[in-house]
Each structure stands twice: as C-alpha cells, then as structure tokens.
Amino acid sequence: MSSSRQKSCLACVRAKRRCDQGFPKCRRCVARKVDCEYPSRIFGQSPQNVRSEGNQDFGFAERFAGEEPAGSSQLQRRSPALSAARLSPCMNDAFLEFGNEPFNLPYLPGDDDFLSPTIIDNIMSQQQLQQPLQQDPGDDDVGRIKSDMGLQSRVEFAAKRLAAIPKTFAEQAHTMFVHRRLFQERNPAALQDALSACALYCLRTPENQALVFRNLEHKSQQLIAAIDPHRVSKVDLLAALQALVMYQVIRLFDGDVRLRAQAEADEPVLVTWAAQLKSRTRQLAPSLSESSTPASASPDALLVLQDRAAHWQRWLVEESCRRTVIVALMVKGVYGFLKTGFDRSPSLRMSFTAQAALWGA
Structure with a gap:
C-alpha cells in the first residue's frame, strides 16, 4: 500500500x-x-x-480621500497566483502605466539582469533566521499578511518590476513616479545626484564596483543629512523622497550584503519622509457614486478644465506626490515580505490616477 x-x-x-x-x-x-x-x-x-496558470485580473480604485471613504474599493487585487515561470523583469516603466484597463501589465521577455532568483533566495533565507525571534501575528493584527504560495509569486513579480526602476530612470529620466517634465523644469539637485548614481550603477563592472558602491553610500548619506522633512518645501521633499527610493531599490535588490544593511538602516527615514509628504498631498476626490458632488466639479477635474497650462503643473506635482508615496511604501513592503514572510501594511488610503495618457502627456 x-x-x-x-x-x-x-x-x-x-x-x-x-x-x-x-x-x-x-x-x-x-x-x-x-x-x-x-x-x-x-x-x-x-x-x-x-x-500554476497565472491569470492577471487586478482591480484598482482610482480614488480615495483622506477621511474614511464610503463604499470605496481601494487598491483591491483579485487574482490567483501569478505563475512563477512567467515572472520577468520590467524592461520599461509599465508598472503603473496601464491605461484604462485595470493593471493590464504585459509580460516582457528578458533574463534576470535586474533581480536574479539567487538574490531573492538570499533575502528569503533570512526568514528562517528571524522566525524564532518573531511572534506570529494574532487574529486581531490584520495589518500583517502571512506569506503563502499565492502571494509569493506576486511579491517576486513586484520586486523585479521595482528593481528595474534605476535603469529606466538612467535611460529616460522618467519613471512611473518621476515625471520627466517636472525633473527637467525644476532640475532638483537631489534627483540630479540620483540620476548620476543610477547611470553609474548601470555601468558598473567588477573593476569599478567598489567605487560605485561608495558613491551610492555617499549620495544617500548626503541626501539624508541635507533634508529636514518638516522644514523643506513640498517640491523639495518630493524630489528627496524620489531620490531616496532610487537608492533604496538599488541597495536592497543588488545582492550586496553591505548595501542591503545600509538600506535597512535608512528605512525609517524613507517611512518618515513618505508620511510627511502624504500629509501635505491632496487626495483624489470621491467618485460620483460615492458623493452627491458632480464628477466634473471635483478638484482634479477643475484643474484640467480651467487654465490648463498653469493647473497641469499643479496636478503633475500632486500626482507625483501620490505615486511617490505609494511606490516608497511598496518598496518597503515588498522587501519586508521577502525577508520576513509577512508585512505590516500601513493604513495608506492613497490613490493615483491610473491612466497612462495623463501621466505620459
């Protein structure tokens, strides 16, 4: 038998x-x-x-307000596990670029230049070392999501998309949360340094790798020392957080143990800056089904319908803030999930305009 x-x-x-x-x-x-x-x-x-046959069918809500929304579905995803065999790195910044179709991301061919399975395996190996020191989440701790096979493939998919951001920024000066027009017109020093660091990182070789890593360490330390999130302007804080996200992505997913330790030490700064920027960012208004106010009278709609030249710039700043905060906390959550097997999700209650035509204009 x-x-x-x-x-x-x-x-x-x-x-x-x-x-x-x-x-x-x-x-x-x-x-x-x-x-x-x-x-x-x-x-x-x-x-x-x-x-496992991955079937992409993600649903995203385009809006949610700072207060408790009535009947608002927020960043909800409805999908079985993505097939691990179909996970591939991002060859462009299509992570938040999906037009009117809900999260209609293409699967792009390519090898594992951005994030190899070995790096993921090394991060996940820390789970066994840390599990005896951590308590399992209780029934009332809804913010901690335990790892399982269904979520693992999705998180690895997101990690590979995030790991490709520095290369996209170096080549195009534009990502799903950094808009080229804002970067070129305002030319903030923080993003200039991040652009040069990303370009140098993409050109690294075994011979110059030590120099590249020292440059990353110097740029990140210089940025953190120069920024007081409570005193700088909103636009300067936005640029600083965008630059810090670039440094975090490189250091967390490169595979170098020393870089990863530096990024883990700087994670509280990332969270603090994201929280401060979120508190200074306008949220998208509730939809017509959730409010008696006509959709055409919402603040974001008025910004487009009135003086387009002036208000487009304002919308671009607000949208960049929303996207940057979301991506910053996504980087933290994805890495934390891979490392510990769960993530303590904050009450973000933020949204972005999920339309590629507006962001790419």
Whole structure:
C-alpha cells in the first residue's frame, strides 16, 4: 500500500534541501524558477509537472480621500497566483502605466539582469533566521499578511518590476513616479545626484564596483543629512523622497550584503519622509457614486478644465506626490515580505490616477 503522506519535491530531494511541500510549487522552486515535481499523489499516477496558470485580473480604485471613504474599493487585487515561470523583469516603466484597463501589465521577455532568483533566495533565507525571534501575528493584527504560495509569486513579480526602476530612470529620466517634465523644469539637485548614481550603477563592472558602491553610500548619506522633512518645501521633499527610493531599490535588490544593511538602516527615514509628504498631498476626490458632488466639479477635474497650462503643473506635482508615496511604501513592503514572510501594511488610503495618457502627456 502506498503512503498518503506528502513527500518532498524531486528538485529538493536531488539538492538535499528541506522542502516546504508547497502546492503547486514549493517556495524553493518558485525562487529558483525551476520545475517542481512531486511523486504521484494518487496510486498509479505518473509524476508530472505542476504549473500554476497565472491569470492577471487586478482591480484598482482610482480614488480615495483622506477621511474614511464610503463604499470605496481601494487598491483591491483579485487574482490567483501569478505563475512563477512567467515572472520577468520590467524592461520599461509599465508598472503603473496601464491605461484604462485595470493593471493590464504585459509580460516582457528578458533574463534576470535586474533581480536574479539567487538574490531573492538570499533575502528569503533570512526568514528562517528571524522566525524564532518573531511572534506570529494574532487574529486581531490584520495589518500583517502571512506569506503563502499565492502571494509569493506576486511579491517576486513586484520586486523585479521595482528593481528595474534605476535603469529606466538612467535611460529616460522618467519613471512611473518621476515625471520627466517636472525633473527637467525644476532640475532638483537631489534627483540630479540620483540620476548620476543610477547611470553609474548601470555601468558598473567588477573593476569599478567598489567605487560605485561608495558613491551610492555617499549620495544617500548626503541626501539624508541635507533634508529636514518638516522644514523643506513640498517640491523639495518630493524630489528627496524620489531620490531616496532610487537608492533604496538599488541597495536592497543588488545582492550586496553591505548595501542591503545600509538600506535597512535608512528605512525609517524613507517611512518618515513618505508620511510627511502624504500629509501635505491632496487626495483624489470621491467618485460620483460615492458623493452627491458632480464628477466634473471635483478638484482634479477643475484643474484640467480651467487654465490648463498653469493647473497641469499643479496636478503633475500632486500626482507625483501620490505615486511617490505609494511606490516608497511598496518598496518597503515588498522587501519586508521577502525577508520576513509577512508585512505590516500601513493604513495608506492613497490613490493615483491610473491612466497612462495623463501621466505620459
């Protein structure tokens, strides 16, 4: 009689590694992007590859206010797990660029130049070291989301998209949260330094890598020392947070242990700046179904319909603030999830205008 006990997958058995026996793929096979085969679960059935067919169907709400919205769906996602075999790095900044279709992201071909499975595996290896020191989230702690196979692929997908941001910024001076027009017209020193650091990082070689890493350390320390989030202007704080996000993405997902330690030490600064910028940012108004005010009379609609030359600039600043705060906390959450297996999600209650035509104009 065959045993009904779940056995380790064949890849973990061959590598002599412990298997978490996740279904349809164990975490180790997901991280390494290899086929995960289990011995037959049914007597007489031959082993076969188990694959998860990813189906993208994300729903995003375009608006939510600073106060409690009535019946507002906020950044809700409805999707089964994305197939790990289809995870690919971002070759452009399409992460927040999806037009009128809800999160209609293309899967772009490419290797793992931005974030290799080895780096993800190294970050995830810290989970076993930290788990004995951490308490499991209680039933009332709804902010902490435990890791599972369904979420793991999505988080790795987001990590690869985030890891491509510095290269996109170096090539185009424009990302899903840094607008080229604002950058060129205002030319803030913080973003100039970030652009040069990103360009230098993209050109790194084994011979100049030590110099590149020292430059990153110097630029980030210089930025943090120069900014007081309570005294600088809103636009200067925006540029500083955008630059810090670039530095955090590079240092967290490069794979260098020293860079990662520096980024972890600077994480409280990132959270503080994001919270301060959020408090100074106008939120999108409730939709017509949530308010008796006509949609055409909402503040953002008036900015477009009135003096377009002047108000477009104002809308661009506000939209950049909203997107930057979201991406900053997304970087923190994605890395924290990979490292610890869960994330304590803040009560963000922010939105962005999910229309590529407006942001790309």
